[in-house]
Amino acid sequence: MPDFNDNVSGFSALVDMAGMLSPLDAVEFPADVYSPCWCGSNKKWKFCHKGRDKKSRAPIGLLLKDKEQLYRSGFCLHPEASSETCSTAKAIDSHTVQRRGGLDAIAEDGHVYSIKKGFSNVAKNNGRVDMERHGVARASTFPGYCNSHDTTLFKPVETKGAILNDMNGFLLSLRVVAYELASKRAELRSHIESRDDADCGVSFEQQVTVQSFMHFRQKALERGLADISAYKSKFDEAYLTQNFEDFSLYGVEFDGTLPFVVAGAFMPEYDFSGKAIQSLRLDQETSLIALNVTELNGKTWAVFGWYGGPSCAAAKFVDSFKSLPESEKANAVLLASLEYLENIYFKQSWWDSLSEELSSLLHVRIGGGMTGSIRSPNSLVAPGLGALTAPVVSIYEKLSK
Numbered sequence: 001m002p003d004f005n006d007n008v009s010g011f012s013a014l015v016d017m018a019g020m021l022s023p024l025d026a027v028e029f030p031a032d033v034y035s036p037c038w039c040g041s042n043k044k045w046k047f048c049h050k051g052r053d054k055k056s057r058a059p060i061g062l063l064l065k066d067k068e069q070l071y072r073s074g075f076c077l078h079p080e081a082s083s084e085t086c087s088t089a090k091a092i093d094s095h096t097v098q099r100r101g102g103l104d105a106i107a108e109d110g111h112v113y114s115i116k117k118g119f120s121n122v123a124k125n126n127g128r129v130d131m132e133r134h135g136v137a138r139a140s141t142f143p144g145y146c147n148s149h150d151t152t153l154f155k156p157v158e159t160k161g162a163i164l165n166d167m168n169g170f171l172l173s174l175r176v177v178a179y180e181l182a183s184k185r186a187e188l189r190s191h192i193e194s195r196d197d198a199d200c201g202v203s204f205e206q207q208v209t210v211q212s213f214m215h216f217r218q219k220a221l222e223r224g225l226a227d228i229s230a231y232k233s234k235f236d237e238a239y240l241t242q243n244f245e246d247f248s249l250y251g252v253e254f255d256g257t258l259p260f261v262v263a264g265a266f267m268p269e270y271d272f273s274g275k276a277i278q279s280l281r282l283d284q285e286t287s288l289i290a291l292n293v294t295e296l297n298g299k300t301w302a303v304f305g306w307y308g309g310p311s312c313a314a315a316k317f318v319d320s321f322k323s324l325p326e327s328e329k330a331n332a333v334l335l336a337s338l339e340y341l342e343n344i345y346f347k348q349s350w351w352d353s354l355s356e357e358l359s360s361l362l363h364v365r366i367g368g369g370m371t372g373s374i375r376s377p378n379s380l381v382a383p384g385l386g387a388l389t390a391p392v393v394s395i396y397e398k399l400s401k
Contacts, residue, residue, distance in 0.1 A: 023215060026208045039211045041195060048196075052207055055200040066193065071186045074143030077178045078153060079236035087148035093141035094150045096179045096263035096343055098158050102294040103136040105257050106347040112139055113346040115338075115366060131351060139345055140263060144178045163297050164396045169249040172263075173290035173305030174235045179343065180265045181232050184225045191221055223282050228265070231288050234307050249398040250318050251303040254330055254390040258293065258300040259350035264341035265290040268313055271320035272332055274377045278313035287313035291341070293333060300390070302333045309400065330388040332380065338365035339379050358387055 026038040030045050037048035074091040075081070083089075097103055106112055114134035145153065154175060157168045191214070199210040238244050267286045271277050278287055290305040304321070306314035324332055337344050354362070365379065 024208060024212055026204075026211075028204045039195065039207075040215060049207065052200060053203060057200045058197050067190045070190050070193075071183070072143060074182050074185070076146040076149055077144050077181065077232070078146070078149035079239045081146070081149065085149070086146040088146040091143035091145055091182075092147050092150060093138065094144040094175075095140050096142060096176055097140040097261045097292075097294050097345065099136055100158065100160070101162075101296070102261050103139055103345060105295040105300075106259055106261060106345065107136045108348050110137075111135055111348065113348045113351050114139060115344055116342045131346070133348065134345070140261075140343060142179050142182050144175075144182050157296075161297050164251050164253070164301050164303060166244060166249065166398050168296075169251060169303055169305055169396070169398065170235075170238070170244055170247055172292040172294070172303055173247075173249075173265075174239065176263045176265050176290045176292060176343075177228065177232050177235055177288075179263065181225075181228045184221065184228055188218070188221045188225055191218055219282065227267075227286050227288065231265075231307065245401045246307055247305065247398075248307070248315065248318075248400045249303070249305050249396070250322070251301050251396040252329055252392045253296075253394040253396070254300045254302070255393045256299065256390060257295055258330060258334075258388060258390055259347035260293065260334065260337070260344060261295070262291060262293045262337040262341055262344040264337075264343045266340035268317040268336075268340070269375055270377045270380060271317050272324055272336075272380045273320055274381045275320070276377065277316045277320075289314035289317055291333075291337065293337060299393070301396075302329075303396075307400075326392045327389075328383060328385075329392055330390040331382065331385040334362075334387055335365055335380050335382055335385070338362060339375070354387070358385075361385070362387065 024038055024040065030038070033046040033050065034044045037043050037045040039049060041048050072093075076086045076088075076091050078085070095103070103112060111133045113131040115131065117132040117134045144150070154171055156162060157171050162168060195211065195214050195218075198214060199207040202210070234246070238247060265288050267280055267288050268277060269280060278284075280286060287308050288306065290303075292301070292303045292305075294301060294303075304314075304318050306312070306318070308314055321329065321332060351359075361382070
């Protein structure tokens with residue numbers, strides 16, 4: 001499995017670079033102890049970095065518990081959410097992948113294998129990301145909608161026998177965009193809270209280096225949140241006006257049920273041929289794409305949804321997928337899911353039956369987006385992978401006008 005310890009040198013280099021490029025006007029002992037702290041916390045120095053070198057870091061277990069609380073709390077993201085329309089003040093645990101038909105289709109003894117849970121337990125496993133069993137009742141859930149809106153909004157795709165059509169493709173994409181929005185909000189809150197603990201017990205010079213990295217990291221998180229918020233607004237407007245002309249959808253139906261499901265949205269950097277399709281920079285608008293792999297009416301569908309014209313990165317990503325041989329598309333979807341998303345779940349017996357060589361190859365993809373690593377242009381290029389043998393039996397396409 002991926003090991004964060006393998007990326008320590010890369011991560012350390014990023015932190016050191018941040019220190020050398022520090023935008024912070026750091027003063028170890030300011031003349032006015034009640035002046036704003038140099039780290040940018042909006043606290044007075046006396047109540048922030050004074051004596052930070054003598055403080056101890058909080059136990060990792062407590063930090064992870066606090067982080068989990070942030071990720072388990074939220075409010076309804078329905079386009080018409082309000083105190084009058086919502087059935088509950090707080091959001092419930094909404095499934096990103098349907099429990100019936102999606103998760104249940106690959107579950108064994110009510111459990112699936114989870115990468116996401118493995119990431120959450122990385123400290124417990126000494127830096128290793130291991131597959132862990134996860135009950136389907138909690139797998140793929142996030143605090144995204146009140147009970148009433150979760151039930152009514154997604155009823156078309158949760159109903160037995162649901163098929164892929166324009167509306168269901170839109171709803172599947174909307175749900176994962178809402179998931180990414182809730183996750184990025186929680187990630188930013190968690191990052192801000194961690195700034196008070198990240199540099200405890202180290203010298204002033206090291207504090208400046210750590211806080212500089214945290215500063216740059218926060219800017220990136222804020223930009224990511226702004227991007228996904230703007231993207232979610234497009235879905236909300238389309239839903240409220242019932243105008244879906246600008247929404248594009250491409251889905252492929254496979255013969256049978258694939259041994260995994262996934263739901264998420266990401267910013268593709270390279271296509272399936274290894275060609276660069278966008279550069280992720282803070283000063284440039286990014287193109288996002290939603291991906292769902294789930295079962296509809298007894299067959300697995302891979303569904304891409306996006307906004308943007310034919311020249312946007314998302315459209316180019318899908319075009320390169322279309323050009324792949326039909327026999328390679330199931331494997332291509334698997335690689336993209338592992339490379340870009342963590343909200344992915346596997347059938348345990350299938351994953352455990354992989355050969356050592358194939359297992360190692362897929363493990364490398366899981367670590368593709370780890371902090372400190374650089375995504376390879378060929379991360380999605382693996383002709384003849386052979387992990388899955390599932391021919392495409394039908395295609396559904398709806399492009400923006």
